[in-house]
Amino acid sequence: MESNEQKEVADFLEQYSEIFNTMVKQVLSGSDKENLNSMMDSEKLTELLSKGVQVDTAELFSKQMSFMTQQAELWQNATKALLGSKVESVVSEERNDKRFKDSEWSENPVYNYLKQSYLLSSNMMQDTVNSLHFDDPKAEEQVKFYTRQYISSVSPTNNALTNPEVCRDILESKGENLIKGLQNFMQDLQQSPADALKINQTDVDAFTLGEDLAYTPGDVIYQNDLIQLIQYKASTKKVNEVPLLFIPPFINKYYVLDMDEQKSLIKWAVGQGHTVFVISWINPDKTLSHKGFNDYMKEGPIASLDVIEELTKSKKVNVVGYCIGGTLLATTQSYLLAKGDTRINSLTFLTTLLDFEEPGEIGVYLSEKMLPFLKKDIKEKGLLDGRVLGLAFSMLRENSLFWSYFVNNYLKGKDPAPFDILYWNSDSSNLPAETFDFYMTNTYQENNLIKDGAVEVEGVPIELSKIDTPSYFLATIADHIVLWQASYKGAKALSGPTRFVLAGSGHLAGVINSVDHGKYPHWVNEELSDTAEQWFESSTKKEGSWWTDWENWVEPQSGKQVTARKQGSKKYPSIEAAPGSYVRKRI
CATH class of the missing domain: 3.40.50.1820 (Alpha/Beta hydrolase fold, catalytic domain)
Structure with a gap:
């Protein structure tokens, strides 16, 4: 890497560090220790799983044995594939799963193994949760929701080194896609509140209200x-x-x-x-x-x-x-x-x-423990930041509305395409604290x-x-x-x-x-x-x-x-x- 390129990367990293440190200070100065712990409590999932939960041991054992059998078969197939043999997939993604649309995920033995291993592990985690029977239906919804969020987050498509499309972009651009991705990330950080990352989903300069949208005469x-x-x-x-x-x-x-x-x-x-x-x-x-x-x-x-x-x-x-x-x-x-x-x-x-x-x-965000914190936090700030609510809604469809843009914007270093509905979706509105409190109490809570x-x-x-x-x-x-x-x-x-x-x-x-x-x-x-x-x-x-x-x-x-x-x-x-x-x- 040339010296000027090294300086460019260093400048980007320094700028990112300044932005990130500012955000951390905002979070720490705006939250007391009790509230911070309530949001970062690592024992939440353990608590959900420890109360009113029964395990269907027969079903769980059956799923585990099936998982082990499939993993062994996957290892054998991967070895054959590396030696040039054609083998059938042990597991395949769902038809509407667009994450693995690149041909390398099926044609390259290494990427094909990564994909199938991920899918098998994902199925195993979901089967494990499905073998649990909860006394509280809300607790069951929360466990399944956060399990799904974890599974989606660790997909090999979300990692630069295990995504074939990103690897190609790195080689073809000589790493410039990563620099552009870092720039996109920093721009999004600057446009985000301390509570949430507002990831850009569309070209916000592509539309003008009164001209391209909302132009019915009145x-x-x-x-x-x-x-x-x-x-x-x-x-x-x-x-x-x-x-x-x-x-x-x-x-x-x-x-x-x-x-x-x-x-x-x-x-x-x-x-x-x-x-x-x-x-x-x-x-x-x-x-x-x-x-x-x-x-x-x-x-x-x-x-x-x-x-x-x-x-x-x-x-x-x-x-x-x-x-x-x-x-x-x-x-x-x-x-x-x-x-x-x-x-x-x-x-x-x-x-x-x-x-x-x-x-x-959306109810999974509004547990008995979470709502009091949200109300207190929003009351201190005076309003609910619409960008936080926007992220919450995006995470209801995390692979299509969050991770796909994470990969496109930050790993590939591309700008999102113009899309009118996503432009509207990103045009968030705040909500006064008093209105939020009344509405949440008398509806969801x-x-x-x-x-x-x-x-x-x-x-x-x-x-x-x-x-x-x-x-x-x-x-x-x-x-x-x-x-x-x-x-x-x-x-x-x-x-x-x-x-x-x-x-x-x-x-x-x-x-x-x-x-x-x-x-x-x-x-x-x-x-x-x-x-x-x-x-x-x-x-x-x-x-x-x-x-x-x-x-x-x-x-x-x-x-x-x-x-x-x-x-x-x-x-x-x-x-x-x-x-x-x-x-x-x-x-």
Whole structure:
């Protein structure tokens, strides 16, 4: 290596050292010893395995014997392969496992052995855990989740010296890929909070809001501390009398519903003759740490209803809530009905949880020991850093959303490709400490929201069972954040006429599966069966987007046709063009 190259590497290492040391100081100075130990307790897994666990010894012994037999066969095959013989694989990766797609993993005897040895060991670890029977289902979920995380982390694909693609890149670039990878790593560290690594998943300079994404014409016609309210320009001469309001999740940016023309539910709804309004949440900083869940309700949906009623002169509004926005919508409607306010004409819940008994894999982060620490830590900081939450969600699909980018960005030294959904996914939003505490306590921790009267908002008991408003629930079959069976329980909890529809794909792709470009089917059933499984067994599969089914449901509840409305009014003039300024604030 030339002297100038040596100096370049040394400079990189020195810069990395400075950044890393700064991060360590931030972590140590911001955490007391008790909290630090609670996060780094090496005995957590031992504790989980020591209480209420029974071992199926017969099954475990059988799996161990099978593992030993397969390992012996693998050794024999590896020896034959090195001598030039063709041999069958002892174990193969799953068809959707993209980590071993390079031909070297199957054609090179050494890499093929590394792959198969890893797969055998992985299967053995999983079989060992599966032979354990837990009294506490939550403990079982945690053990299986963290076992999977460990298995994924030690894959030979994640090591520069055992990944054939990386080895080729090192030889071809003379090691420059590693220097570029280190540079990428340091840039990500600089953009990360002390609590988590925010790994770059897309080219953040490839998109501009208002040009490439979120460019459906409209105006911000109202704003307060927490929201900007956008009214979209009508694209039809006549519109429905009853306007339509979208409430996106306040832990994300709204433009997931307005990505581009091919995936914009907002633009499509405008084209169907709806007067569309959308809440664009602020990305809060510490000055808003005092804002609670009640503030999000009053300054969000309720303030929007007031403005929409004044603008459109309509006494009724159809409202759509997405994910946590749907949870807020249900809470708001219960609150309003208790006060005699019936302005919400219909409710649409997109991938929404109301009953948190089955929270999905995100629940593994929220154990009885972890939640108090999280609440205390977030209260001290004033907010939940959205990048930490983003990492937590990425680790639910760790191989596709974390380790693949670790290899691409840091080991291969490449920049991630532009991808609009991942751009949105990386555009995180913070959450005020007060809101986080209220929400976590009454949903994931104690599941109070589904219990009538267990939650009060400004002295008003929240009783979901008394909501008799026509409701439409959309869940997605491969959702790992909101299990569709859990969403179904929420649909059963309300007392009004309810339609439940199940869409293909997951939490994002299944929702923005458009009519013209959609590739996922949906399932419908005119009856709301006792259980989700019964509903699915008697459901009918329909090809294409669920959007048309929803439009057929909401259109009869949208009133007569009236002349298209202009954006804003004298009282609510245009503040700025959509998408507004709140959505542009990045962490």
